[in-house]
Amino acid sequence: MDLFSRASVKSTKGRIKRARALDRVPRLSVVIPCYNYGHYLRQCVESVTRNQLGIDIEVVIVDDKSTDDSLDVALSIQSQDKRVRVIRHEQNKGHIATYNDGLEAVTGEFVLLLSADDLVTPGALTRAAELLAAEPSVGLVYGNGIHFSGDLPPSRSGGKGWIIWSGVDWLRDRCREGYNVVASPEVVMRTSVLRAIGGYRPDLPHAGDFEMWLRTSAVSDIGFLIGVDQAYYRSHAVNMNRREFSSGTARGQFVDLKQRWQSFEVVFAGVGSNLDGGLLQTARRTMARQALERVNYAYARGFRDFPTEEFEALAREIQVDVRDTKAGRALARRKRLGMTSLPLHPLWAPSAIAWRIEDLIRRWRCRRIGI
Structure with missing residues (x-):
C-alpha cells in the first residue's frame, strides 16, 4: 500500500493488518433472493459454489412467487x-420480506x-471468512465491487491485507460523508x-442496505x-433500483437522499442511541447540505424541471437553520x-471545480481503502 493510502487509512483511524489463512473450516451461508431472474440464477449459484476453497457453503434460494x-x-x-x-413464497412478499x-x-x-442477478468473484467468500475468523x-x-453488463470482466484476487476500523470510527466517517460506500x-x-441487530427494515425499502451497515457499525467493528x-x-434494464426506485432520475435522487437521512435517524434512535450525540448532528448537517447542493446544481445549470422546492423542503426538514449555512x-x-440557460453560470465554476475534485477523491479513497 502506498504512503498516500496509508495516510488516508490513518486519517480514518483504521488499522492495517496482514491477511491470515483459515485454521479451520467455517460454515458460510449465502441467501439468494430471486424474483423473475431465472435466466441469471444458475450463474449466480455457481459463483458461490465454485472456487471458494476452505469453507463449508450453504445456499438458500428464496423465490418470491416469480x-x-x-x-x-x-x-x-x-x-x-x-x-x-429452496424456499418458495406462495404469494409475492416484496424484496425486504424475501431477504x-x-x-x-x-x-x-x-x-x-446476494441478489440472483449478481455474482461473487473467485475466492471472495474464502477471503471474507479468513478475516471474520x-x-x-x-x-x-x-471489498470492492465491479459494476458490469455483458461479459464478466477480470477481477483482482491478490489481496494486500486488511483494514479494521472500530465501528464508531467507521460510522463517524459515514456521518461526515453521507454516502453508502458498500453496494451489497x-x-x-x-x-x-x-441476529443481535435484526433483519432489514420494511420502512426503508430503498436504503435498507445502508441502514443495515450503519446499524452493524453501531455494535461491531468493520473490516x-x-x-x-x-x-x-450487474447493470441491466430491469435492475430493481431502476424499476422500483427510479434510479438515475431526480425522483430517484430524492428518494435516495431522504432514505439515507432516515437511516441515520433510526440507527441513532435505536442501537446507536448510546453513541456520541454529535454524530447525528454531523449526519444532519451532511444530508441537509447534500439536498441543497442538488438545488444549487439545478439553478446553476438551468434545470427548470428539477423539483427544487421538494429538495429545499427536505433540507429544512433535516436542518431547520440550513438557510444560514454555506450551501444555504x-x-x-x-x-x-x-x-440560466447559459453553459456556465456566473457562480458555478468555482464550486463546480471543488465539487468535482471532492467527488474524485471520494471515489479514489473508496476504491483504495473502502471508506
Whole structure:
C-alpha cells in the first residue's frame, strides 16, 4: 500500500493488518433472493459454489412467487447440489420480506445476501471468512465491487491485507460523508451480529442496505479487504433500483437522499442511541447540505424541471437553520441571479471545480481503502 493510502487509512483511524489463512473450516451461508431472474440464477449459484476453497457453503434460494421459470431453475439446482435449499413464497412478499425470510433460515457462522442477478468473484467468500475468523470483533467485511453488463470482466484476487476500523470510527466517517460506500453483494456479515441487530427494515425499502451497515457499525467493528474485488454488480434494464426506485432520475435522487437521512435517524434512535450525540448532528448537517447542493446544481445549470422546492423542503426538514449555512447562502445568491440557460453560470465554476475534485477523491479513497 502506498504512503498516500496509508495516510488516508490513518486519517480514518483504521488499522492495517496482514491477511491470515483459515485454521479451520467455517460454515458460510449465502441467501439468494430471486424474483423473475431465472435466466441469471444458475450463474449466480455457481459463483458461490465454485472456487471458494476452505469453507463449508450453504445456499438458500428464496423465490418470491416469480412469474418466469425461476422456481423451476432453483429446484433443478437443488436436485443437483445438496448444499442448496429452496424456499418458495406462495404469494409475492416484496424484496425486504424475501431477504429476511432467507436470513432467518441460514445456519452458517457467516452470511452473504446476494441478489440472483449478481455474482461473487473467485475466492471472495474464502477471503471474507479468513478475516471474520481471525478478527472476532468484526461484524461486517467487504471489498470492492465491479459494476458490469455483458461479459464478466477480470477481477483482482491478490489481496494486500486488511483494514479494521472500530465501528464508531467507521460510522463517524459515514456521518461526515453521507454516502453508502458498500453496494451489497461484496458484504459478508457475522451471523451472530445479524441476529443481535435484526433483519432489514420494511420502512426503508430503498436504503435498507445502508441502514443495515450503519446499524452493524453501531455494535461491531468493520473490516475491508485491500486490493481485491469481491463481487460483480450487474447493470441491466430491469435492475430493481431502476424499476422500483427510479434510479438515475431526480425522483430517484430524492428518494435516495431522504432514505439515507432516515437511516441515520433510526440507527441513532435505536442501537446507536448510546453513541456520541454529535454524530447525528454531523449526519444532519451532511444530508441537509447534500439536498441543497442538488438545488444549487439545478439553478446553476438551468434545470427548470428539477423539483427544487421538494429538495429545499427536505433540507429544512433535516436542518431547520440550513438557510444560514454555506450551501444555504450560496443558494440565496443563485436565486437572486435566477436560473440560466447559459453553459456556465456566473457562480458555478468555482464550486463546480471543488465539487468535482471532492467527488474524485471520494471515489479514489473508496476504491483504495473502502471508506
